[in-house]
Amino acid sequence: MRDGMIELDILESSGGVESGDGRAGQSPVPVGGPRRTTSLHSRRAPLASPDEQFHALEQVDLRRDGQSAMTFIDDVHAAGWPSLRPDALEIFQINVGKLCNMTCMHCHVDSGPDRVDENMDRETIDACLRAIENSGAHTVDLTGGAPELNPHFEYLVDSCVQMGKHVLDRCNLTILTVPRFSHLPKWFADRGVEVVCSLPHYRKMGTDAQRGQGTYEKSLQALASLNEAGYGKGDSRRQLTLVTNPVGAFLAGNQDSLEDEWKSALATNHGVYFDRLLALNNMPMSRYLEWLLETGNLEGYMQRLVDAFNPATIGGLMCRNTLSVDWQGYLYDCDFNQQLEMNVKKEDGARLHVSDFDLEKWRQHDIATHQHCYGCTAGAGSGCGGAIA
Numbered sequence: 001m002r003d004g005m006i007e008l009d010i011l012e013s014s015g016g017v018e019s020g021d022g023r024a025g026q027s028p029v030p031v032g033g034p035r036r037t038t039s040l041h042s043r044r045a046p047l048a049s050p051d052e053q054f055h056a057l058e059q060v061d062l063r064r065d066g067q068s069a070m071t072f073i074d075d076v077h078a079a080g081w082p083s084l085r086p087d088a089l090e091i092f093q094i095n096v097g098k099l100c101n102m103t104c105m106h107c108h109v110d111s112g113p114d115r116v117d118e119n120m121d122r123e124t125i126d127a128c129l130r131a132i133e134n135s136g137a138h139t140v141d142l143t144g145g146a147p148e149l150n151p152h153f154e155y156l157v158d159s160c161v162q163m164g165k166h167v168l169d170r171c172n173l174t175i176l177t178v179p180r181f182s183h184l185p186k187w188f189a190d191r192g193v194e195v196v197c198s199l200p201h202y203r204k205m206g207t208d209a210q211r212g213q214g215t216y217e218k219s220l221q222a223l224a225s226l227n228e229a230g231y232g233k234g235d236s237r238r239q240l241t242l243v244t245n246p247v248g249a250f251l252a253g254n255q256d257s258l259e260d261e262w263k264s265a266l267a268t269n270h271g272v273y274f275d276r277l278l279a280l281n282n283m284p285m286s287r288y289l290e291w292l293l294e295t296g297n298l299e300g301y302m303q304r305l306v307d308a309f310n311p312a313t314i315g316g317l318m319c320r321n322t323l324s325v326d327w328q329g330y331l332y333d334c335d336f337n338q339q340l341e342m343n344v345k346k347e348d349g350a351r352l353h354v355s356d357f358d359l360e361k362w363r364q365h366d367i368a369t370h371q372h373c374y375g376c377t378a379g380a381g382s383g384c385g386g387a388i389a
């Protein structure tokens with residue numbers, strides 16, 4: 001194992017392998033079941049470029065009630081916000097890399113087993129830790145890819161716990177069924193880490209359609225192991241959160257009513273339990289954008305987001321209370337902007353690095369927006385923390 005990189009044999013096979021997506025001259029990465037797609041990056045697809053994604057979004061003529069073409073920032077201004085700037089920094093979110101054991105159809109990060117080079121190194125992690133100490137943030141949100149695959153993941157978690165921070169691990173569940181990572185449920189429980197798990201639907205069909213055949217059964221197996229470690233039982237130090245996003249070109253349903261439905265279904269049918277549910281809108285970017293284009297759903301979905309624009313969500317947008325850091329240490333307003341390479345800039349226009357983080361300067365900058373931001377303000381709103389309004 002090299003610093004900042006994970007070797008290709010890190011995962012032990014659990015039913016299915018990625019075919020032809022490893023680096024040249026190396027073996028493919030064993031993964032947790034067949035997927036619905038491969039990464040845009042590995043296919044060298046045009047949409048792997050943020051510029052191509054912006055171009056696709058800008059081709060959609062968005063209007064409301066016969067008005068002129070709409071842009072997101074126009075709607076923000078019309079809602080009474082002369083500018084969109086950060087508020088108090090509460091959450092320090094770190095995307096530790098794009099390496100993942102899965103390649104899900106909806107992934108806005110375009111992560112997968114082929115993204116082996118994009119892993120945060122120890123030096124950058126230490127720079128993040130120094131910034132966290134000076135940020136005032138109460139929560140550290142770890143995401144990826146599969147964040148557990150970063151070779152410094154456990155060091156990062158332990159360091160944040162020792163600072164007294166609340167730590168979230170955004171887990172795809174299937175990684176916990178790989179023998180090398182099967183210790184993590186108890187390891188998380190011992191440290192009071194909140195585990196935030198992706199599960200598109202409580203039924204097999206919806207989950208496997210989006211994430212690959214066999215995903216649902218492995219997810220249930222992982223949930224059972226988390227329950228055994230004390231998660232999902234109302235213990236505030238062992239909180240198990242599930243995240244659902246629609247399978248198709250729809251907005252997320254009512255989070256509260258869905259939570260009751262999910263808890264009943266999973267407990268009755270499978271004997272597994274969780275504490276809370278977050279319902280997220282799919283963001284029109286990366287592999288989900290590719291699906292929208294291929295199925296002819298882009299214009300309709302974007303118009304649905306615009307028509308559902310809710311001004312009451314603006315104050316609670318995650319870009320106002322969250323700082324996002326990529327695997328190289330560069331800063332963004334949110335994880336979505338990160339994947340579109342919409343950096344927070346220095347005064348001279350250069351990318352701002354976490355080693356240069358200044359809380360007061362951060363609070364004075366204007367948040368970068370584009371048409372994808374409608375995904376966070378539609379209906380009850382959506383973000384890494386679920387519904388807003």
